[in-house]
Amino acid sequence: MSMGEATPTPWDAQGNLEVLTFDLGDETFALEAVLVCEILDLLPCTAVPGADPLVGSVVNYRGKIIPIADLRRAFAMPQADATLDSRVVVIAIELAGETIQVGLRTDKVHEVTTLRRDASEAPPAVGMRWRRDYVRALVRRNQGVVVLPDLSAIFQVFAGDDAGASTLH
Amino acid sequence: MNGDPVAAFRVEAGELLDQVEQNLLDLGDRLDDRDLIDAVFRGLHTLKGSGAMFGFDALAGFTHHCETAFDRVRKGLAPLTAGLVEVILSAMDHMRALVEGAAPAEIGNAILARLQQAVTERAAPVAPAASGWRLRFRLPPEAMANGTNPLALLDELRGLGTCRVTALTDAIPPLADLVPTECHVGWEVELRGAIARDDIDDVFIFVMDDMELTVEPLAPATEAPVLPAATLPAAVVAAAPPADSAPVAAPPAETPTRTAKSGESVRVSAERLDELMDRVGELVIVQSRLSQLAHGHHAGAAGELALRSIAEEIERLASELRDTMMVLRMVPVASLFNRFRRLVHDLARETGKTIELTTDGETTEVDKTVIERLADPMIHLIRNACDHGVGTAEQRISVGKSPVGHIHLSAQQAGGEVRIAIRDDGRGLDRVRIRAKAEAQGLIQPGQAMSDHELFQLIFHPGFSTAAQITNLSGRGVGMDVVKRTIESLRGAIDIGSIDGQGSTITLRIPLTLAIIDGLLVRVGEGRYVIPLAAVEECLELSLEEDLRSRGRSFITLRDRLVPFLRLREMFETGTRPDPHQKIVVIATGAERVGLVVDQIIGSHQTVIKSMSPLHRRVATFSGATILGDGGVALILDVVQLVMAGQHQEARLRAAG
Amino acid sequence: MTASILTVDDSPSLRMAIRIALNGAGYEVVEAGDGLEGLNKANAARFDMIITDLNMPNMDGLTMIRELRKSPEQCGTPIIFLTTESDDAMKQQAKAAGATGWLVKPFVPDQLVRITRKVLGR
Numbered sequence: 021m022s023m024g025e026a027t028p029t030p031w032d033a034q035g036n037l038e039v040l041t042f043d044l045g046d047e048t049f050a051l052e053a054v055l056v057c058e059i060l061d062l063l064p065c066t067a068v069p070g071a072d073p074l075v076g077s078v079v080n081y082r083g084k085i086i087p088i089a090d091l092r093r094a095f096a097m098p099q100a101d102a103t104l105d106s107r108v109v110v111i112a113i114e115l116a117g118e119t120i121q122v123g124l125r126t127d128k129v130h131e132v133t134t135l136r137r138d139a140s141e142a143p144p145a146v147g148m149r150w151r152r153d154y155v156r157a158l159v160r161r162n163q164g165v166v167v168l169p170d171l172s173a174i175f176q177v178f179a180g181d182d183a184g185a186s187t188l189h
Numbered sequence: 190m191n192g193d194p195v196a197a198f199r200v201e202a203g204e205l206l207d208q209v210e211q212n213l214l215d216l217g218d219r220l221d222d223r224d225l226i227d228a229v230f231r232g233l234h235t236l237k238g239s240g241a242m243f244g245f246d247a248l249a250g251f252t253h254h255c256e257t258a259f260d261r262v263r264k265g266l267a268p269l270t271a272g273l274v275e276v277i278l279s280a281m282d283h284m285r286a287l288v289e290g291a292a293p294a295e296i297g298n299a300i301l302a303r304l305q306q307a308v309t310e311r312a313a314p315v316a317p318a319a320s321g322w323r324l325r326f327r328l329p330p331e332a333m334a335n336g337t338n339p340l341a342l343l344d345e346l347r348g349l350g351t352c353r354v355t356a357l358t359d360a361i362p363p364l365a366d367l368v369p370t371e372c373h374v375g376w377e378v379e380l381r382g383a384i385a386r387d388d389i390d391d392v393f394i395f396v397m398d399d400m401e402l403t404v405e406p407l408a409p410a411t412e413a414p415v416l417p418a419a420t421l422p423a424a425v426v427a428a429a430p431p432a433d434s435a436p437v438a439a440p441p442a443e444t445p446t447r448t449a450k451s452g453e454s455v456r457v458s459a460e461r462l463d464e465l466m467d468r469v470g471e472l473v474i475v476q477s478r479l480s481q482l483a484h485g486h487h488a489g490a491a492g493e494l495a496l497r498s499i500a501e502e503i504e505r506l507a508s509e510l511r512d513t514m515m516v517l518r519m520v521p522v523a524s525l526f527n528r529f530r531r532l533v534h535d536l537a538r539e540t541g542k543t544i545e546l547t548t549d550g551e552t553t554e555v556d557k558t559v560i561e562r563l564a565d566p567m568i569h570l571i572r573n574a575c576d577h578g579v580g581t582a583e584q585r586i587s588v589g590k591s592p593v594g595h596i597h598l599s600a601q602q603a604g605g606e607v608r609i610a611i612r613d614d615g616r617g618l619d620r621v622r623i624r625a626k627a628e629a630q631g632l633i634q635p636g637q638a639m640s641d642h643e644l645f646q647l648i649f650h651p652g653f654s655t656a657a658q659i660t661n662l663s664g665r666g667v668g669m670d671v672v673k674r675t676i677e678s679l680r681g682a683i684d685i686g687s688i689d690g691q692g693s694t695i696t697l698r699i700p701l702t703l704a705i706i707d708g709l710l711v712r713v714g715e716g717r718y719v720i721p722l723a724a725v726e727e728c729l730e731l732s733l734e735e736d737l738r739s740r741g742r743s744f745i746t747l748r749d750r751l752v753p754f755l756r757l758r759e760m761f762e763t764g765t766r767p768d769p770h771q772k773i774v775v776i777a778t779g780a781e782r783v784g785l786v787v788d789q790i791i792g793s794h795q796t797v798i799k800s801m802s803p804l805h806r807r808v809a810t811f812s813g814a815t816i817l818g819d820g821g822v823a824l825i826l827d828v829v830q831l832v833m834a835g836q837h838q839e840a841r842l843r844a845a846g
Numbered sequence: 847m848t849a850s851i852l853t854v855d856d857s858p859s860l861r862m863a864i865r866i867a868l869n870g871a872g873y874e875v876v877e878a879g880d881g882l883e884g885l886n887k888a889n890a891a892r893f894d895m896i897i898t899d900l901n902m903p904n905m906d907g908l909t910m911i912r913e914l915r916k917s918p919e920q921c922g923t924p925i926i927f928l929t930t931e932s933d934d935a936m937k938q939q940a941k942a943a944g945a946t947g948w949l950v951k952p953f954v955p956d957q958l959v960r961i962t963r964k965v966l967g968r
Contacts, residue, residue: 065822066717066814069716069762069810070808075805078822082508083509083511083799083816085799085800087805089804120803238953241952242863242953335944335946336923336945337946338967
């Protein structure tokens, strides 16, 4: 998977995409509803010293140990504490031929909704405060703009052989 | 569901035979160990009894003779020799065959004949028994009320030989004090005949502990009595011919409709069953909560909350039950290793070599089905080691080795796999011969460059065998490729290592579906971690002074050795303040040590290892994670990594001067 | 007169095995499934011998033996208990409770008959 090229967004034949929308910081993000396994209340998490800060802790999810990913790290957003509305969205993504479950921290989960391709735009080449390759598209809605992140790109760094090595000295 | 009792007997008999075999092999090294002799005898005795109860008459009959013969050893009438141990070992094999249901009578009789020879040869001379005995006995007063009939005892004595009985009435109280149900009469009996002392004891067997009994031999009569010792063999030999008919008649009744394999039951530790019971107990509680909810005891939002909470509880319990059940299927490899003791023993005899088998890691646990499938490959590998690896005593001495060859089996869990290694201290793999054979078979080009690893892997090619002499033992080269296929079918791998002149090591690596860890649970900052107990050498207190003193030094002196230590709190960047009473857990891998400074040692903990997510795979410090009783997660420290980290730190500090 | 033996054991298969062995040797056999039943049957009819297991529900063997020995009718009745080889402590307890002798499990039917003959004298 070459760097710098965003994963194509899987709009359906009618140009729609079912997504789950959620808040993180000031922004609203969306991800394909088909990836979502479950939405959980915050669980006690255990820090993994030496792990990449993006996936700095793990939780016990139905007897499996899964990482908790904080997309704020990917988008260089400031850290914030959890609130009563915070949820963990457990998703299953494909990475280097494996299906991996990850829990995404969110500030607030909205609804499952439909995004329209004709309301979407590729991220601008300049002027965006985030890494361009982490964003697949920006989609306009009545309530504002929704960011469609490129999860494959964000987690790509863990796909290589010596990738994701320990940061412990 | 009790199942088929005959099948249950077969399983128990199998275990009993295994146990007796182990004892016999131990006895081979310690021929005068009384406890082992008694244990073997008890085993034979139980086999005989159980066999009879379940209709295995041929087995019972055969075992009876073995028991009788071995009893002579137990009583000190015959010495235990290595030869006798061999015969009984072959008797065990025959017994196994009898349990299965098909055993030729000739083999059985041949074994019994050898047994006879072994126990009557050089039998210790027994002092000639008297021509009779004089005995005097008094029963305790309550004996009659408790059902003992002295007249019946006297009749039994009369049945042994000619008796002259005199009643002793001196202890009878006056009539006024006489209690009719009490026994106050004693007896003196002169018993004439060639009678064994044991037979007299047998008469009084039920009252022996409480009665007074004196027995003296009578003066010998004029003719020399027949040695009672000689009557025993006669009795056994006489019994042997009837055994001819017994095995022949019995097999039709014993022919099984299916042979119960020994792999069909599992021993489970009581502790694990207790855990299971706890889970079931919790399940019952949750079920009652659910039932309450269903009957409308909570309404509205409270009801929803309750439902959600119950659902989570059930989910947790289901997962734990599943884990516990899978744990029940884990079996220590000791059961596998014990089988090989007999194998090596036999192979050593057949090849005329002296080979010692040692093991470690027998408590390592592996799934039951994996154990079963490892058995055949390992037998083959061990055969190879005995046959081709280890040399004869002369060969070994000629190259300066001790005449006793060694084969070492080891097992350990590491990461997500179990490693079973077979190491021999023979001459190692002959690279030249392997090359030559491979070239001859056209597997490689002459002069083709090959690493050791590639060369050794050729051994697994079908039809490949460099044994100059294809002995009966290892058979043709079909073995190794089957071994490889079996291991691969378990998704495992085989590593081969060899050092010329020193020996070779074959390591089987099998991934575990489920791994259990015995660990030490510790706290560093707010996180909890598990240190594999196998690596823990000791735990010490790190006093505050020591802590301050060793700032910037990171060594402690432990019994005259400098041991590097790592402050996990710093390493993990917990951002917390150190506990006042920190502890050092000294771990070791091989010869290297490192001390880990933790805030608190919580205790030991056995649980299932969960693998880390692929996203954390490269965080080498942790080899996995485990779920604690409260649902929280503890990461498992990778000992090797930490020891290495300790050494790097050491090197760095030393370089810094 | 045919001797009559009471066998007390909570294992139906074992009771059956004992009955068959003793019937084959010419004895009459009555069965009881636990100590309480055994006690009641023994007090209701006179037996020439009682053979009992120790581990039973409702009333265990030891208690039954003690209770039996309390009544004068049972004075002198031989009581044999079944035991496992290594349990010496149990043997002492049973004898102290008033048992006459024992038979080690597992046993061959032949042994049972021999013990019975020994104890009964016929």
